[in-house]
Amino acid sequence: MTITTIGLDADDTLWHNETIFRLTHARFVDLLADHGDETLIEARLADVERRNLQLYGYGVKGFTLSMIETAMELTGGNAPPEVVREILAAGREMLAHPVETLPGVDDALAALSEKYRLVLITKGDLMDQERKVAASGLGELFSAVEIVSEKTVDTYAHLFARHGTGAAEAVMAGNSMKSDVLPALGAGAFAVHIPYAITWAHELADAPEGHPRYGALEAINQLPGWIEQKEALLK
Amino acid sequence: MTITTIGLDADDTLWHNETIFRLTHARFVDLLADHGDETLIEARLADVERRNLQLYGYGVKGFTLSMIETAMELTGGNAPPEVVREILAAGREMLAHPVETLPGVDDALAALSEKYRLVLITKGDLMDQERKVAASGLGELFSAVEIVSEKTVDTYAHLFARHGTGAAEAVMAGNSMKSDVLPALGAGAFAVHIPYAITWAHELADAPEGHPRYGALEAINQLPGWIEQKEALLK
Numbered sequence: 001m002t003i004t005t006i007g008l009d010a011d012d013t014l015w016h017n018e019t020i021f022r023l024t025h026a027r028f029v030d031l032l033a034d035h036g037d038e039t040l041i042e043a044r045l046a047d048v049e050r051r052n053l054q055l056y057g058y059g060v061k062g063f064t065l066s067m068i069e070t071a072m073e074l075t076g077g078n079a080p081p082e083v084v085r086e087i088l089a090a091g092r093e094m095l096a097h098p099v100e101t102l103p104g105v106d107d108a109l110a111a112l113s114e115k116y117r118l119v120l121i122t123k124g125d126l127m128d129q130e131r132k133v134a135a136s137g138l139g140e141l142f143s144a145v146e147i148v149s150e151k152t153v154d155t156y157a158h159l160f161a162r163h164g165t166g167a168a169e170a171v172m173a174g175n176s177m178k179s180d181v182l183p184a185l186g187a188g189a190f191a192v193h194i195p196y197a198i199t200w201a202h203e204l205a206d207a208p209e210g211h212p213r214y215g216a217l218e219a220i221n222q223l224p225g226w227i228e229q230k231e232a233l234l235k
Numbered sequence: 236m237t238i239t240t241i242g243l244d245a246d247d248t249l250w251h252n253e254t255i256f257r258l259t260h261a262r263f264v265d266l267l268a269d270h271g272d273e274t275l276i277e278a279r280l281a282d283v284e285r286r287n288l289q290l291y292g293y294g295v296k297g298f299t300l301s302m303i304e305t306a307m308e309l310t311g312g313n314a315p316p317e318v319v320r321e322i323l324a325a326g327r328e329m330l331a332h333p334v335e336t337l338p339g340v341d342d343a344l345a346a347l348s349e350k351y352r353l354v355l356i357t358k359g360d361l362m363d364q365e366r367k368v369a370a371s372g373l374g375e376l377f378s379a380v381e382i383v384s385e386k387t388v389d390t391y392a393h394l395f396a397r398h399g400t401g402a403a404e405a406v407m408a409g410n411s412m413k414s415d416v417l418p419a420l421g422a423g424a425f426a427v428h429i430p431y432a433i434t435w436a437h438e439l440a441d442a443p444e445g446h447p448r449y450g451a452l453e454a455i456n457q458l459p460g461w462i463e464q465k466e467a468l469l470k
Contacts, residue, residue, distance in 0.1 A: 055330050057362030061296040065323065068303070072320055081313045088304055095290050126361060126384040127292030149361040 001234050003227055005164025006112055007156070007184065009174025010122035010129065012196035013220070014109075015101045015136055021063070022198060024090045028067055031083050035074040045070045046201060053202070057149050059125030064091030095128055099135040102196075104221035106138070111224045113141040119163045120145045121155075121172070123179070151179040153186035160189060171230070173223055178205035185213055190230060194220055236469050238462055240399025241347055242391070242419065244409025245357035245364065247431035248455070249344075250336045250371055256298070257433065259325045263302055266318050270309040280305045281436060288437070292384050294360030299326030330363055334370040337431075339456035341373070346459045348376040354398045355380045356390075356407070358414070386414040391422035406465070408458055413440035420448055425465060429455055 011017035028045065029038045036044070048070045049063070056062025067087045071079040112118060120142045122129050129147045133139045144163045148155055160170040167189040174180025175196040182205060184191040192215040193207065208214050215226050246252035263280065264273045271279070283305045284298070291297025302322045306314040347353060355377045357364050364382045368374045379398045383390055395405040402424040409415025410431040417440055419426040427450040428442065443449050450461050 055327060055362070056296060057360065061291060061300060061360075064300060065296060065326070068319065069323055072316065072323070075316075077320060078316045079319070081307065081310075081315075081319075084303065084314070084316075084319050085307055085312060088300065088307070091300065092290060125292065125296075126382065127290070130384050147361065149365050 001169060003116065003169055003171055003190070003231050003234070005117045005119060005160055005170040006223075006227070007119045007121045007160065007170060007172040007174075007189070008109075009172075009176065009180045010120055010132065011124065012175045012199075013102070013173065013180070013194060014105050014120075014138065015099050015132065018196060018198050018200055020094055020097050021200070024063075024067075024094055027090055028070075028087070031086055032071060032074050041070075041074065044074060048073065050202065058123040060091055060094045060128055061125050063094075064088065067091070095125075095131075099132045101136055101138070102220065104219055108220045108223055109138055109141050112227075116227075117143045117164055119143060119159060121151070121159060121174075122147055123149065123151060151176075151183055153183045156184045156187035156189055160187065171227055173220070175199065176203040177207060178203050181205075181214065182208060185211055189213070190215070190227075192217055192223060192226060194218070194223070236404060238351065238404055238406055238425070238466050238469070240352045240354060240395055240405040241458075241462070242354045242356045242395065242405060242407040242409075242424070243344075244407075244411065244415045245355055245367065246359065247410040247434075248337070248408065248415070248429060249340050249355075249373065250334050250367065253431060253433050253435055255329055255332050256435070259298075259302075259329055262325055263305075263322070266321055267306060267309050276305075276309065279309060283308065285437065293358040295326055295329045295363055296360050298329075299323065302326070330360075330366075334367045336371055336373070337455065339454055343455045343458055344373060344376050347462070351462075352378045352399055354378060354394060356386065356394060357382055358384065358386060386411075386418055388418045388421035391419045391424055395422065395424060406462055408452075408455070410434065411438040411440075412442060413438050416440075416449065417443060420446055424448070425450070425462075427452055427458060427461060429453075429458070 029041050032041050048066045052066050071083050118141055126147050133145055146159055157167050160167040164170050167187040171190040172180055172184035173192040175194055181191040181193050190213045194217050264276050267276050283301045287301050306318050353376055361382050368380055381394055392402050395402040399405050402422040406425040407415055407419030408427040416426040416428045425448045429452050
């Protein structure tokens, strides 16, 4: 047995994303400052997002719709037109935002792509994620790009079978314990947590300490070395 | 050479979709009746949708955002809160709408699935399309479900290679000349047009009359017979 395939999360693993959401959150709080303090507004938005996940899924379009809905709730159904227009504009700006890869990503991926099949596995809006892959300049390094509605054990089992030699010979790396690490381990893959500065509340979960296939790294430049170590142990 | 794989469009090929969009259009026109007649409102909405396609892609969430933007434009930036709330509600209802398969779909797909690999190929929102596949009860008949941001020649070449034995041995069937028929023919597949009662303006295109791999059918129950004829010619 050896490692043949590396799955990589995209948002907040390869490039900044949550930072852009946070900026929009701050703008949203400002817009509605007359109707509540930051804590209240953020709590209400989080509730609406959670309620809408099943309907809207992940991504900027659903987030924009949830912001408008939250503005309506906070104003007793009477959000002023300029608030709605500002939210629409904020959503559009997020969708047009330049893609900035995180430090070390380019080198790490270039090195990994020489030895392994790389598969990008991300949630979000189809069009938006495809745009970001293209704008990142990293597209050529991946043998497949998979945009999925949820990241479950089945998702990883299926994708590592389709694009590699099965989950047992694959590593998943990403910033979300809940979406990248735990279900990939559940599918029998290796999984590496590389935290981002901030994590969306819906993606938090405890680390699987002591799991033989789990790794926690500080930055993506440590990933090639970590994989080499695991490979040496497999031989 | 033989036929091994059948690609099927989903919306308006397997189940009603444009009808539900039309109902929402009618509701939208009513909502904004004080700001223009139907022709004007529809034209403005079509403009906004076209402008947003690159940003929002296909699907209900982008359509909902485009309706809100159009309402703002038609009211000089002052759409009343109740109009925005109604549009949000209409979008949510579309996303929760029951899935009603078109006449003959269940039998045709059951017959085809005994001889060929079936691949569902559709645009739209990830979560929404997955919900509809599940709700249709047809999911088990497909060996793959592919939700894509655009249907191009490359899309079909790639998907028929991945899930079948290449485009030359595949048939694509759908209601859109522009998205289902022309690019599939361009990839070297057979392609069958099965019109729906109404077609979204953005999906209109001329038929490729005289193309040896093109077929025009009235309903999906004619598809198994059409494919058998083509197979007989290939032998």
